[in-house]
Amino acid sequence: MLEHTSLPGSECPVARTLEAIGDRWSLMIIRDAFDDIRRFSEFQKSLGVAKNILASRLKKLVEVGVFDVCPASDGSAYKEYVLTNKGREIFPVVVSMRQWGERFLFEAGETQSVLLDKASGESLMPIEVRSASGQRLGPTDCRRVRVVASDL
Incomplete structure (x- = not known):
């Protein structure tokens, strides 16, 4: 079985992009965000992904600056994942x-x-x-x- 090699130090922009956003779930989360999905539960319902995987991918997407975590726009206690300029690009x-x-x-x-x-x-x-x-x-x-x- 092949080992996954981390590529954050690569001089190749494609390799770095894949490291940041290139797995299936991350791209599907970003796709859903373009359809105005913002809450964890909405992503989970739309994608059918396991909660631990979704939490992990959202955390990484926040860390790399694709999303910001903001208070819910409706004033509820929920948090929303909002695309940053970097994410919208x-x-x-x-x-x-x-x-x-x-x-x-x-x-x-x-x-x-x-x-x-x-x-x-x-x-x-x-x-x-x-x-x-x-x-x-x-x-x-x-x-x-x-x-x-x-x-x-």
Whole structure:
């Protein structure tokens, strides 16, 4: 069996992102938060995840700055998990994963959920990678280089 190696010191942003938010339950919690779920019990009901796993994932997502824990917006004694700016910036990642799944993981006639623009009711345009000048880029159009973060 392979051992899980921690990657927080990796120079690869993908590896660090996976370490922070890359497990199934964390991404599903974040997805639900974009649907305005905020309370532990609501996450648990929506996902059907064991309470200990949910508590562990929410704790980690708070630690990495994806959520803040706030008093309930209705004045009750409950706490709510509210996406931070850092957490809201995960939205394009979730949409991109959703769009990939829509294209490749459903057979004709299968029921699936879709994400629509609230204002227009229309489907979203596919997310694309573009250069600074607006040109569409694919994997062969890009290269990785090593830099020091302060150089960005």
